[in-house]
Amino acid sequence: EPEVTQTPSHQVTQMGQEVILRCVPISNHLYFYWYRQILGQKVEFLVSFYNNEISEKSEIFDDQFSVERPDGSNFTLKIRSTKLEDSAMYFCASSDGSGWGYTFGSGTRLTVV
Amino acid sequence: GNSVTQMEGPVTLSEEAFLTINCTYTATGYPSLFWYVQYPGEGLQLLLKATKADDKGSNKGFEATYRKETTSFHLEKGSVQVSDSAVYFCALPLQGAQKLVFGQGTRLTINP
Numbered sequence: 334e335p336e337v338t339q340t341p342s343h344q345v346t347q348m349g350q351e352v353i354l355r356c357v358p359i360s361n362h363l364y365f366y367w368y369r370q371i372l373g374q375k376v377e378f379l380v381s382f383y384n385n386e387i388s389e390k391s392e393i394f395d396d397q398f399s400v401e402r403p404d405g406s407n408f409t410l411k412i413r414s415t416k417l418e419d420s421a422m423y424f425c426a427s428s429d430g431s432g433w434g435y436t437f438g439s440g441t442r443l444t445v446v
Numbered sequence: 447g448n449s450v451t452q453m454e455g456p457v458t459l460s461e462e463a464f465l466t467i468n469c470t471y472t473a474t475g476y477p478s479l480f481w482y483v484q485y486p487g488e489g490l491q492l493l494l495k496a497t498k499a500d501d502k503g504s505n506k507g508f509e510a511t512y513r514k515e516t517t518s519f520h521l522e523k524g525s526v527q528v529s530d531s532a533v534y535f536c537a538l539p540l541q542g543a544q545k546l547v548f549g550q551g552t553r554l555t556i557n558p
Contacts, residue, residue, distance in 0.1 A: 339489075362542055376490070376535060376548040390546060424489060428544065433545065439483075439489035 336357040339425050339438035346415055346445055354410045354441045356425030362436070365408045366426040367400065369393065370440075376424065382408065415445045448473040452536050460557050467521040467552045469510075469536035479503075479512055480518040480546070482535040490535065493521075511535055535541030536552045 338357040346352050347446040358365050380390040382400055408427075412419055414433045425438040453468040471479065481493040481503070494503030496512040496519065503510050508523045521534060536549040 366545065370547075375550050376537075378540075378545045381544055384543075411465065426490075430544070435480075435517070437490040437492075 335346045335436065337425055337427055337436050337438035339423075339441050341441060342439065343400055343421060343442045344444070346443070348417055348445055349414050350442065352412050354412075354423050354443070356408045356410075356438055357406055358425065358427030359429075359436055360406070361429070362427035363398075363430050364388075364428045365402070366428070366436075367410045368424040370424065371418075372421070379410075379423075382431075391405075412443075415443075417445050419443060420445045429435055448477060448538055448540050449548055450536050450538055450547055450549045452534075452552055454550075455533075455552040456555060457552060458555045458557065461528055462525045463556075465521070465526045465530075465554070466535055467536075467554070469519045469521065469549060471517050471519065471536075471538055473517070473538060476512075476514060477538045479510070481508070481510055481519070482537055482548070483519050483552045484533045484535065486532070486553075495535070509518040526554075526556050528558050530554060531556045 343394045365382040367434045368376050370399045378391050380394045381388045397413045401409050406408045422442050426435050428435045450471045478497045480495045482490045483493045494505040496503040499514040501512045510519050510521045533551045533553045535551045537546045540547050
């Protein structure tokens with residue numbers, strides 16, 4: 334079964350550093366997403382990406398965040414200057430646009446110290 | 447906008463017990479409804495889904511029926527196993543959007 338692959342599985346970074354979280358969506362999917370889950374809390378939508386541009390973003394997704402699809406297979410989330418409160422599990426997802434064909438990756442646990 | 451409310455956890459049961467995890471929703475129209483499961487150390491996996499009223503989604507012995515009268519999509523399993531220990535999330539699409547809105551998650555622990 335096709336998978337969404339995320340790397341790394343766990344990243345520790347110092348506050349103020351930049352991090353890039355990487356994802357390889359399912360190859361024939363058109364919509365790409367990042368979600369975040371702070372420990373013990375809800376899974377929250379961050380951003381959706383379609384046709385090489387952001388289609389929607391939440392209020393969490395401020396100027397410190399950016400997304401990119403640099404080469405037609407990878408989908409990245411960059412946090413420019415990490416804060417302690419950015420510590421969370423970050424999930425990448427892709428969908429075929431049918432409204433319910435979502436596939437999530439296994440997540441990257443980001444720890445900001 | 448669309449939203450979903452899940453029963454609070456954690457839930458602890460013995461093996462072979464009957465499971466119900468409640469989920470109610472608020473929505474305009476009749477969106478698809480989903481249950482996702484997150485096993486320890488893993489990502490979110492789609493457990494089951496229903497696309498219209500009175501549909502029943504089922505997978506791995508779990509079932510949920512889309513009930514528009516009670517705006518509910520409760521997750522049930524007749525006989526749980528230790529391997530069902532996980533966090534379960536109810537979810538639905540936000541109106542007019544591709545993105546999903548998740549419930550707060552219910553942590554389920556099954557003891558042998």
